[in-house]
Amino acid sequence: MTPDTTPAELEQVLTDAAEAAAPLAASEPAVRAGWIRAVADALDAAADELVPIAMRESSLPEPRLRGEVARSTGQLRMFADVLAEGSLLEVVIDTADPDAKPVPRPDLRRVLVPLGPVLVFAASNFPFAFSVPGGDTASALAAGCPVVVKAHPGHPELSVKTAEVMMEALRAAGAPAGTFGLIQGFDVGVAALKDPRITAAGFTGSVPAGKALHEIAATRPEPIPFYGELGSLNPVFVTQAAIDARGNDLAGGFVASFTLGVGQFCTKPGLLFLPAGHGLEDRLTEATGGVAAAKMLSDKISEGFSSGLDRLRKVEGVRVLSEGPATLLQTTVPELLARPDEILEECFGPVSIVVEYGSVDELVAGVEAFGGNLTATLQAEESADAELAARLLPLLTARAGRVLWNGWPTGVAVSWAQHHGGPFPSTVGSIHTSVGVTAARRFQRPVAYQDTPDAVLPAVLRDANPAGISRRINGAITTAEVSR
Amino acid sequence: MTPDTTPAELEQVLTDAAEAAAPLAASEPAVRAGWIRAVADALDAAADELVPIAMRESSLPEPRLRGEVARSTGQLRMFADVLAEGSLLEVVIDTADPDAKPVPRPDLRRVLVPLGPVLVFAASNFPFAFSVPGGDTASALAAGCPVVVKAHPGHPELSVKTAEVMMEALRAAGAPAGTFGLIQGFDVGVAALKDPRITAAGFTGSVPAGKALHEIAATRPEPIPFYGELGSLNPVFVTQAAIDARGNDLAGGFVASFTLGVGQFCTKPGLLFLPAGHGLEDRLTEATGGVAAAKMLSDKISEGFSSGLDRLRKVEGVRVLSEGPATLLQTTVPELLARPDEILEECFGPVSIVVEYGSVDELVAGVEAFGGNLTATLQAEESADAELAARLLPLLTARAGRVLWNGWPTGVAVSWAQHHGGPFPSTVGSIHTSVGVTAARRFQRPVAYQDTPDAVLPAVLRDANPAGISRRINGAITTAEVSR
Secondary structure (H helix, E strand, O other): OOOOHHHHHHHHHHHHHHHHHHHHHHHOOOHHHHHHHHHHHHHHHHHHHHHHHHHHHHHOOHHHHHHHHHHHHHHHHHHHHHHHHHHOOOOOOEEOOOOOOOOEEOEEEEEEEEEOOOEEEOOOOOOOOOOOOOOOHHHHHHHOOOEEEOOOOOOOHHHHHHHHHHHHHHHHHHOOOEEEEEOHHHHHHHHHHHHHOOEEEEOOOOHHHHHHHHHHHHHEEEOOOOOEEEOOOOOEOOOOOHHHHHHHHHHHHHHHHHHHHHHHOOOOOEEEEEEOOOHHHHHHHHHOOOOOOOOOOOOHHHHHHHHHHHHHHOOOOOEEEOOOOEEEEEEEEHHHHHOHHHHHOOOOOOOEEEEEEEHHHHHHHHHHHOOEEEEEEOOOOOOOOOOHHHHHHHHHHHEEOOOOOOOOOOOOOOOOOOOOOOOOOOEEOOOOOOOOHHHHHHHHEEEEEEEEHHHHHHHHHHOOOOOOOOOOEOOOEHHHHHHO | OOOOOHHHHHHHHHHHHHHHHHHHHHHHHHHHHHHHHHHHHHHOOOOHHHHHHHHHHHOOOOOHHHHHHHHHHHHHHHHHHHHHHHHHHEEEOOOOOOOOOOOOEEEEEEEEOOOOOEEOOOOOOOOOOOOOOOOOHHHHHHHOOEEEOOOOOOHHHHHHHHHHHHHHHHHHHHOOOOOOEEEEEHHHHHHHHHOOOOOOOEEEEEHHHHHHHHHHHHHOOOOEEEEOOOOOOOOOOOEHHHHHHHHHHHHHHHHHHHHHHHHHOHHHHHHHEEEOOOOOOOHHHHHHHHOOOOOOOOOHHHHHHHHHHHHHHOOOOEEEOOOOOOOEEEEEHHHHHHHHHHOOOOOOOOEEEEEEEEOOOHHHHHHOOOOEEEOOOEEEEOOOOOHHHHHHHHHHHEEEEEEEEOOOOOOOOOOOOOOOOOOOOOOOOOOOOOOOOHHHHHHHEEEEOOEEEEEOOOOHHHHOOOOOOOEEEOEEEEEEOOOO
């Protein structure tokens, strides 16, 4: 076991991070992009050393972990590209209007600047992509914030080794000392969250832990934003027409999705709504029964899964369809509506619940039983279900951050349009995403410069636009220079 | 005195707001823009009725209040224009990439949707522009959120009349009942903030009140975003070269700014840093002495000002330069650094402090004594002060949401590039603005649709783009249609 960070070490990490804030904020975006690319390159180069440690500490298989390294470094490079391209700064320029009524309008130029040191609470279930070099880290570095990661206790050695690779790459690339730091220990993380030098925090984990940390962040003498990605049930709603067209494929796809990674994804489909009489029991049972046994991330998670599963199995109106390494339960919409709090509680691991509905009204009532989720999925046929889809999609939109059509929620593409977030309790802070380009916005604040001479302005706000970045000038987005 | 909203009335207002959420979210942006324009037109038409009530309740002069009506209705129309134009929805489309590595990328289309009912705590000092029809209301309506305003007790009759005008305009324009509601009473506002139907809140007021309400919002069973614009000192830093070039104008401009509106602006310059030996004492004293007496917004605010002024005058090292309807105090940077907590406490009203610095290092130390502010101003000469400006601007940027060059912070233009916000304690939520187009973002959350058929998508996300709105497609902003 790796020892907790000592108070003296924590003080040093926070001091270094605070001292790095100003030089990072002053760094040119293209230079910062170079530092981030250096981190990506170093992680790729170290994969052969890091992956075996990750396998030992997480019990996850090698291909999955290699894919995670590729996703993490791809994500870092995406941020580097966008940073160099300029969109991440959201430059907005309104030139002066001396004739504006009721008063003349000054020249205003707005750009996003980094908040300052960001604390990242790493997740257990993605040893790379939501951990030390993950999305929170990548987006905060892109924003220009020093990052302090509180390592997850599930992979302590991997966290230390990964941080060493990143810090060495940053040092060699010329980034300020203190751009990145690592701390270990629960109490140490809480102490860091309370420290006035920390200006924002990102978190991926459970609802109770996320809510408790959010309250600490919000009730500090100087409150800071806390972005928590907590838990999600990710319901999937299947129409009769979809069953008729491709029932067997649906059953197989569903089982593959809910058992992927031993069911240890925040996007695991936890409930599958099927029309009564769907006739897929055998196919579902067969697919679930064919799932191989696999070790979970940690003993603690394994124990949590066992007790959660025991609890679910004992809920009145819930029966077992298939059990083994993966478990499939079954209930009906009326049973769910009678005991929503018991049935709609996330159980992290390889279990899901088939919920049968007896009518479209019951299906709609099932949708309306849900609170906030990361995802909600509709499996339907475009022509046959046009009317039903028009009725359901606004209800799904009101409850989820990502709405899928004929897909499975596991697997989160990293791109401009991605949104990984959703109404509480799936996140604290539903207006933000933890995956995709706009994740950087969580760690940036706007500053507007009024009537400031060109030579004194940050380079991206000056009249000339030699790098050709996209800027909104007097309301319209353009790569042109400013004409006064 | 207007009676508090009763529990039964509050229940009705919240029920109506919750019921309006879905139809508002489903409304076409251009239609919603029409409703907002109808509100603006109705307020302009009712100005002759509303302004006299505002004069009586706030003691503010007619021209100022007429200007505020124009600002408020101009702001509503700005949001209507931008809403119809499409940028407020921030559409982002990434088309599918079946060849993407490590896994194929789905089609993802992201749009901002409204959060739901928004609670607005109105401010005392702007009976229109930061009250019932103010920036929080306008931006939330533009986002597609029902709005419930908690009226400020300083102008109860005006609040009721304004709300009546707005509700009648919305009704006549065809907006859903419940799009707008008004409540009165401190406890009623707190009850509304705790209600699960409220999904976000905006606030303009004092630091203690804002911090207390923020904690309520953050520690609810279902936490919600709380955007508080609290307090600000708005320091102004003047170089020797600026004194040499235009000292008399600076003295006059400063006094006009800190006494504007009886000093009752959140952007009032509360401190003016001048080089020792500036020689402007007489000019400052004369200008301050020439300020006419005027009634403050309320007896409570007047009493708060008196006690704050008494407190400031008694601080060691602070002396009175000029007193009367407006008061000018004086101290030095070493005195300020010896007692920062006593000197750097906002006093709402017509008072400001001249702070003399003995060297550039003292000036820099003075800047570094500040925490978060809405604004920070540098009065300098571009050629003579190039080096000093390069040193100071990053320090001002780190501390303020708006950085002014050779201007005065009072007066906030409403436009795309404006940012009215800043690090704590000037706001809770420094990444957001309460003025300008992007204020709407506070009340919107993203939703991404994955692989969803064109016909089922919200109109703005479909391949065709008949309205020609700006969308980011595969990373680049364009008004073109999507080619698959």
